[in-house]
Amino acid sequence: MTDAAKNLSIVLEGVHQVKFEDRPIPELRDSHDVLVNVKFTGICGSDVHYWEHGSIGQFVVKDPMVLGHESSGVISEVGSAVTGLKVGDRVAMEPGIPCRRCEPCKDGKYNLCEKMAFAATPPYDGTLAKYYVLPEDFCYKLPENIDLQEAAVMEPLSVAVHIVKQANVSPGQSVVVFGAGPVGLLCGNVARAFGASKIIAVDIQKGRLEFAKTYTATAVFEPGKAPAMDNARRIIEENNLGSGADVVIDASGAEPSVHTGIHVLRPxxxxxxxxxxxxxxxxPIMAACTKELNIKGSFRYGSGDYKLAVGLVASGKVNVKELITGVVKFENAEQAFREVRAGEGIKTLIAGIDA
Known part of the structure; x- marks a missing residue:
């Protein structure tokens, strides 16, 4: 690396093969585009998965790809039609650009866009670079009381906002969240901001449960090596949930959590x-049917989610600063991947390169 690098980027070439590559500064493709000098990028489990395996399901890294999608930065250049941002503005960066023309986009569900160009999802490059181009309306200007490190956590927070909106959480409800990683923790915090009175965090890692207790959970639960129905019964009894919880959010993807979650819900x-x-x-389809459960999926984030995420942090209703447990220099990026893979800390950030 040299100080003369124009657009130094962290490029994944293959499994455990990451290199620093100086690429051209990206040009504005549209009059509504802006050029962002990336300042901080959080490491997501998907980044680590690509680093470790070279693929996630149908998405396979076939060509060198820049990693990263949880970023914040400062506007360096604006297109001729940009009116809401100016050079020097600090922004949170929403990293998925929809086509704006397909049925999901027209229906207001652009997160389901058939042609979504999402950062660090093959074949699209990510944000772990000095510069990145986005449309103006996918950059969210930060209020003075949100710093650029916090802004890099707006991406997982927006995921949590979307999940909690999918659940229609309302005041006074009980919410059980499986998985106390960053998204699960943020789901609990958002649910509390929406008025939930009980937030029960469930995880198999004691350290994460301890953090959840100090962060936002009203109670925690470590599942025993027992059938799902037994763990569900214990959660209900220990937290006085009556006939069951109002809402269950699974942020773990683990099959035992799915089973327990279905059984812990009220009719x-x-x-x-x-x-x-x-x-x-x-x-457990029988339980889902006989209890007439409302079952929904949740994918990334959609219209209004990033804006709401910024507002929740600005108002003090959601705290993301406590989740940031480490910041590494750009040149030490692989250290961040190793820390996340090892389950160290909650959210690790990689500092960007100044313009």
Whole structure:
């Protein structure tokens, strides 16, 4: 690396093969585009999965790909039609660009766009670079009380916002969240901001449960090596949930969590699957039917989610700063991948390169 690098990028070439590559500064493709000098990027489990395996399901890294999609930065250049941003503005970066023309886009569900160009999802490059181009309306100007490190956590927070909106969480409800990683923790925080009175965090890692207790959970539960119905009964009894929880969010993707979550719900309750697990698994369909559960999926984030995420942090209703447990220099990026793979900390950020 040299100080003269124009657009230094962290490129995945193959399994455990990452290199620094100086690429051309990207040009504005549209008059509504802006050029962002990336300042901080969080490491997501998907980044680590690509680093370790070279693929996620149908998405296979066939050509060198820049990693990263949880980013914040400062505007360096604006297109001729840009009116809401100017050079020097600090922004949170929404990293998925829909086509705006397909039926899901027209229906207001652009996260389901058939031609979504999502950062660090093959074949699209990610944000772990000095510069990145986005449309103006996918950059969210930060209020003064949100710093650029916090802004890099807006991406997982927006995932959590979308999940909790899918669950229709309302004041006074009880919510059980399976998985106390970043998204699960943020789901609990958002649910509390939406008025939930009980937030029960479930995980098999004691350290994460301890953090959840100090962060936002009203109670925690470590599943025993027992049938799902037994663990569900214990959660209900230990937390006085009566006939069951109002809402269950699975942010783990683990099959035992899915089973326990279905059984812990009250009749008529709502289940939202946010965690990505195996493509197929067994499912307690009898319980889902006889309790007439509302079962929903949740994928990334959609219209208004990023804006709401910024507002929740600005108002103090959601705290993302506590989740940031480490910041590494750009040149030490692989350290961040190793830390995330080892389950160290909650959210690790990679610092960007100044313009």
């Amino acid at each position: 008529g309750g709502t289940y939202v699957q946010g965690g990505m697990g195996r493509s197929e698994m067994t499912f």
